[in-house]
Amino acid sequence: MGVLNVTPDSFSDGGQHFDPAVAVARAHEMVELGADLIDVGGESTRPGAGRVPPEEQLERVIPVIRQLQQELPAEVLISIDTASSLVAGAALEQGAAIVNDISAGRDDPGMFSLVAEAGVPYIIMHMQGVPRTMQDNPRYTDVVEEIKSFLQERAAGARDAGVKKENLVIDPGIGFGKSKYDNLDIIMNLDRFKATGYKVMLGASRKRFMGSICDITEYSELVGATCATTAIGVFAGVSILRVHDIKENRQALDVAWALAGRQGN
Secondary structure (H helix, E strand, C coil): CEEEECCCCCCCCCCCCCCHHHHHHHHHHHHHHCCCEEEEECCCCCCCCCCCCHHHHHHHHHHHHHHHHHHCCCCCEEEEECCCHHHHHHHHHCCCCEEEECCCCCCCCCHHHHHHHHCCCEEEECCCCCCCCCCCCCCCCCHHHHHHHHHHHHHHHHHHCCCCHHHEEEECCCCCCCCHHHHHHHHHCHHHHHCCCCEEEECCCCCHHHHHHHCCCCHHHCHHHHHHHHHHHHHHCCCEECECCHHHHHHHHHHHHHHHHCCCC
16 A cells, blocks of 8 residues: 655655645556555544644645546456545545555544445554554553454444445554554554454555654664565465555565565475
């Protein structure tokens, strides 16, 4: 899944694709490099970010989604990254096929019913707190078990609202209200999320915790670190890898997939 932030302030690529024409061109580039999905978002959720009203999100993402739906190959799916049912509904009408919700339906009580009626894949993510404050002092007793239980609870709520199990994807939310060691524990226990029976998405691309390990402060230089998490994700059975750097992570994915296929041979 290629990240396409149509925002002026995202943590890693804020402003780079704010112009719709530039965003569309970037999406085409990502597809050429091996992206299967394009995740379009109009609201930054970096640590410290404030919320963007739905109307402003719509102004940012709808022109891009409308054009991508017309131009991208049919097999490449468009995802809308939003916690607003208003934005999600409009994006689905314009050709988006997946809803990626960092709030797991908590921000908007209409989200579950919208997704159920649309019958589309729905990604629910764990986040402790809200983007503005989530990294102030995150604390857990058992980070993996607590996040797994939360995601199972939200998934159950979505299913009660009519969302089919096969359309649900859970995301442990790397970097969303987690310490460096919380993130490491999650990645090393991805198999426990897979064991819930739901598809799993991993979004570790260019995240700050890896910079602290590698002594790198420039997010765009964390490509190699991200590739390491991609390979681990493949071996853990992750279904979707959400990344900024398509070419490099596609290579990591393909090699890890080939190696996983040799297990037991």
